[in-house]
Amino acid sequence: MKHSYKVFAALLIxxxxxxxxxxxxPVLSNISGNFEVVGQFYRTDxxxxxxxxxxxxxxxxxxxxxxxxxxxxxxLRYEEYLGPLLGFDERYRGSGITYRFAQFTNDRIDITAxxxxxxxxxxxxxxxxxxxxxxxxxxxxxxxxxxxPIEGIYIKGVVxxxxxxxxxxxGLVRGIDGDVQLNELFLSLKDSRIRIGIGGSFVxxxxxxxxxxxxxxxxxxxxxxxxNLNTGKFSLSAEYAxxxxxxxxxxxxxxxxxxxxxxNMAYTTKGFGTTITGKRIDNxxxxxxxxxxxxSLMINYLPAISKQYSYRLLTLYPYTTQPxxxxxxxxxxxxxxxxxxxxxxxxxxxISLGVSGVNNxxxxxxxxxxxxxxxxxxxxxxxxxxxxxxxxxxxKISKKVKLIGTYVYQAYNKDVVEGEIxxxxxxxxxxxxxxxxxxxxxxxxxxxxxxxSTHQDRKNWAMMLLEYTISPNWAFTxxxxxxYGSDNPDERTHFxxxxxxxxxxxxxxxxxxxxxxxxxxxxxxxxxxxxxxNGLGINITSRF
Numbered sequence: 026m027k028h029s030y031k032v033f034a035a036l037l038i039x040x041x042x043x044x045x046x047x048x049x050x051p052v053l054s055n056i057s058g059n060f061e062v063v064g065q066f067y068r069t070d071x072x073x074x075x076x077x078x079x080x081x082x083x084x085x086x087x088x089x090x091x092x093x094x095x096x097x098x099x100x101l102r103y104e105e106y107l108g109p110l111l112g113f114d115e116r117y118r119g120s121g122i123t124y125r126f127a128q129f130t131n132d133r134i135d136i137t138a139x140x141x142x143x144x145x146x147x148x149x150x151x152x153x154x155x156x157x158x159x160x161x162x163x164x165x166x167x168x169x170x171x172x173x174p175i176e177g178i179y180i181k182g183v184v185x186x187x188x189x190x191x192x193x194x195x196g197l198v199r200g201i202d203g204d205v206q207l208n209e210l211f212l213s214l215k216d217s218r219i220r221i222g223i224g225g226s227f228v229x230x231x232x233x234x235x236x237x238x239x240x241x242x243x244x245x246x247x248x249x250x251x252x253n254l255n256t257g258k259f260s261l262s263a264e265y266a267x268x269x270x271x272x273x274x275x276x277x278x279x280x281x282x283x284x285x286x287x288x289n290m291a292y293t294t295k296g297f298g299t300t301i302t303g304k305r306i307d308n309x310x311x312x313x314x315x316x317x318x319x320x321s322l323m324i325n326y327l328p329a330i331s332k333q334y335s336y337r338l339l340t341l342y343p344y345t346t347q348p349x350x351x352x353x354x355x356x357x358x359x360x361x362x363x364x365x366x367x368x369x370x371x372x373x374x375x376i377s378l379g380v381s382g383v384n385n386x387x388x389x390x391x392x393x394x395x396x397x398x399x400x401x402x403x404x405x406x407x408x409x410x411x412x413x414x415x416x417x418x419x420x421k422i423s424k425k426v427k428l429i430g431t432y433v434y435q436a437y438n439k440d441v442v443e444g445e446i447x448x449x450x451x452x453x454x455x456x457x458x459x460x461x462x463x464x465x466x467x468x469x470x471x472x473x474x475x476x477x478s479t480h481q482d483r484k485n486w487a488m489m490l491l492e493y494t495i496s497p498n499w500a501f502t503x504x505x506x507x508x509y510g511s512d513n514p515d516e517r518t519h520f521x522x523x524x525x526x527x528x529x530x531x532x533x534x535x536x537x538x539x540x541x542x543x544x545x546x547x548x549x550x551x552x553x554x555x556x557x558x559n560g561l562g563i564n565i566t567s568r569f
Contacts, residue, residue: 070559148326177210196313279397329550355381485510
């Protein structure tokens with residue numbers, strides 16, 4: 026922690042200067058930023074498999090600073106992992122300025138030099154982004170140029186190398202993306218209720234071939250085309266992507282091209298809405314280093330279509346996208362029963378029903394060994410990877426009481442998602458009751474009761490949470506997650522958690538005791554493994 030003072034000293038000086046000048050003269054009003062410090066004291070807990078941590082205290086911290094003057098903007102981010110929290114890649118251990126940029130923007134051009142995040146279309150061939158909870162930061166370090174030559178046409182190009190922890194990846198990434206909004210381009214369509222957009226992208230990565238056994242392509246290109254249609258009530262988004270052969274560690278060094286298609290349709294009207302999503306992915310693991318693994322140096326992003334849950338027991342079996350091959354479909358329907366109707370009651374009732382399923386693509390061994398396999402494009406393969414069915418009812422009972430009732434069935438292929446061998450599919454049923462009671466405009470209490478039942482894995486779980494809020498400053502939360510149904514008596518463990526949080530203006534501080542079960546943490550179909558831990562945690566965030 027010898028460099029920790031740098032973060033806190035810089036932060037303290039900037040906050041004091043900013044607060045002082047705001048009270049006197051707005052000299053620094055165009056300086057802004059935010060920071061976060063997440064730390065935990067660890068103690069060994071053999072009952073849950075929490076390991077000994079030699080440093081006893083680990084922390085992740087960052088400080089963003091931005092300066093804006095007219096069309097010009099500069100910024101930087103300082104990060105510190107001394108050492109990184111358990112579950113984060115050890116290659117994050119260290120500190121330094123990991124993100125810095127200068128940007129000029131006007132009505133026609135947008136130029137960035139340094140680090141940047143961006144995305145083409147749905148991200149099927151290019152998305153550089155940050156997801157701090159997962160330890161993902163694949164920002165580009167290079168040049169980005171965006172131009173609008175005429176109304177309705179938008180073009181941008183990028184070139185650079187991706188962040189790889191505290192260094193840069195070996196591969197060079199280059200890309201161009203074009204977007205045409207027909208309603209802006211043609212005056213005859215300006216007032217049309219049908220809005221149409223078309224776009225296309227091309228991305229290539231260059232990496233030298235140093236392999237003594239294989240003849241590897243040094244330049245790998247990927248292209249995509251997309252369509253967006255919106256009529257007000259109805260919307261359609263479709264994108265198709267193709268990647269030339271890209272042998273890598275992730276696909277077993279096969280020379281098969283990759284493909285991906287993503288479709289999303291939605292219809293909404295007063296009190297009713299539905300969405301239908303489908304995708305097919307075949308060998309679309311695209312990285313700027315062919316030897317990278319886990320979440321490192323990913324050039325593209327393959328959206329998950331299964332519902333993203335936040336309730337505790339629903340995160341026991343989260344699904345992670347399988348870039349080497351999957352076929353998936355999902356649908357969700359929302360309906361609001363109006364107030365003062367038989368099913369709506371006095372305050373109305375909201376109901377949503379969702380279903381999703383993910384399978385392998387259908388494959389057979391290719392006649393050419395270097396291709397690895399062949400696939401029937403429209404045939405659903407086996408095994409099943411993931412499936413869920415969810416029902417949620419959101420109901421206001423009175424001016425003081427609101428409840429949410431949820432039921433979810435999940436089928437989860439542990440062999441595929443977690444890399445187990447011969448375990449098979451976990452079938453789980455989860456029921457949740459979430460009740461909020463408002464004492465007055467400032468005081469409320471919320472209770473969650475959750476139960477998961479399954480005949481596989483660690484069997485039944487129960488969870489109860491109480492959260493008391495004193496608005497706008499204080500929040501107190503306690504919960505117990507209990508694996509009471511395990512066949513192994515040593516695994517019938519309570520996971521107690523208690524936190525308190527204080528918020529003042531743009532600053533929030535929380536402190537709590539954490540007994541964390543091991544498992545996957547997933548956001549948008551991308552996951553990282555979180556090991557078991559026991560100890561005292563602290564989180565400080567602020568904006569200025």
